[in-house]
Amino acid sequence: MRRAALAVASTATLICASLGSPALSAPADPPSPALQQETSDAVDVVNEFWEIHWSDHFTQSYQQPALFGSSGFYEAESSRLPTCDGELLGDDPQEKYNAFYCPDEDFLAWSVDFMDLGFNMVGDSWVYLITAHEWGHAIQARLDVSLVDTAEELQADCLAGATLQGATEDGTLTWEEGDTDEVVSALQKLGDTTPWTHPEDHGDVSERINAFDMGVQGGVDSCVT
Numbered sequence: 714m715r716r717a718a719l720a721v722a723s724t725a726t727l728i729c730a731s732l733g734s735p736a737l738s739a740p741a742d743p744p745s746p747a748l749q750q751e752t753s754d755a756v757d758v759v760n761e762f763w764e765i766h767w768s769d770h771f772t773q774s775y776q777q778p779a780l781f782g783s784s785g786f787y788e789a790e791s792s793r794l795p796t797c798d799g800e801l802l803g804d805d806p807q808e809k810y811n812a813f814y815c816p817d818e819d820f821l822a823w824s825v826d827f828m829d830l831g832f833n834m835v836g837d838s839w840v841y842l843i844t845a846h847e848w849g850h851a852i853q854a855r856l857d858v859s860l861v862d863t864a865e866e867l868q869a870d871c872l873a874g875a876t877l878q879g880a881t882e883d884g885t886l887t888w889e890e891g892d893t894d895e896v897v898s899a900l901q902k903l904g905d906t907t908p909w910t911h912p913e914d915h916g917d918v919s920e921r922i923n924a925f926d927m928g929v930q931g932g933v934d935s936c937v938t
Contacts, residue, residue, distance in 0.1 A: 744786050744825050751837050752785065752828065755844040762880045763852065770933050771856065778814070778851040781822035789824045812843050814850035821847045838895035841886075845873035860937045867924040870900070871936035874928025900925060 744752070760777050767775035781787055781795050789809040794802040797815035802808050812823035823843060831839035849869030853861045862868040880886035900921045927935050 742825070743788070744784075744829060748825075748829055748832050748840070749784065749786075751832065751840045752823075752844065755841045756780065756785070758841070758880050758886050759845050759848045759876055761885055762876050762883065763848070765883065766879060766933065770937070773855070775855070778848070779818075779820040781820050785821050785823050786825050786828070787822055789826055795820075795822045812847050814847045814854070816850070816854045819851065819854065821851065823847070835898050836895040841877060842873060842896055842900070845876045846870060848876065849873050856937065862937075867920055868936055870921050870924035871928035872933065874925035875931070875933045875936055876928070878929040879932065896925070897922060 763775055764777070782793075787793065787795055794809070795815070796802070797813075798817035810824050810826050812821070812827055814821050821844075828840060828843065831843065846869050849872030850865070852872055853865060853868065877886060877888075881888050901918050
């Protein structure tokens with residue numbers, strides 16, 4: 714993927730064998746320039762989509778969520794961890810080595826380890842998927858409660874699919890050869906039992922791919938109706 718398009722193929726037809734669950738790496742250095750740039754580009758693409766299309770679907774005004782430390786990145790083993798609603802991120806790897814949206818303070822954050830490992834093992838599509846998914850939670854926080862699905866994580870996957878497909882159609886994102894396979898691989902890793910996620914919380918592999926694909930095929934409205 715890169716900022717700018719090619720229509721996104723139906724990911725439901727491209728499920729491949731699970732690539733397994735990688736172990737956590739050692740505490741990361743600050744994000745590499747390449748990862749910083751990809752993440753910055755992903756934030757711009759996702760935010761621009763919602764700035765353009767929010768009013769196509771919802772009545773209230775759209776406001777961009779904040780990013781922790783301006784870039785969203787934090788080092789899981791540093792002394793400066795994010796807090797949410799006054800509580801410091803805990804010692805549980807599921808919390809520290811992860812990406813999340815804090816609704817009480819309206820910001821997104823992601824650990825360097827989490828983003829770097831996916832970026833190196835999957836590709837740049839990992840960065841766009843994680844950004845669009847967490848942004849989906851920020852969108853949920855802006856919606857009437859009646860529009861928020863009880864399966865919030867799968868709805869966020871659906872909104873991610875709608876966002877990335879919509880940005881592709883807008884011409885702000887170019888879907889490159891191999892990106893669909895990368896997205897499927899990323900969803901497999903996020904659907905598997907990893908140090909960061911559990912299927913009972915986020916859905917299993919097929920559920921996550923189907924939710925993302927529903928957003929790709931049906932757009933935002935398919936995720937909230």
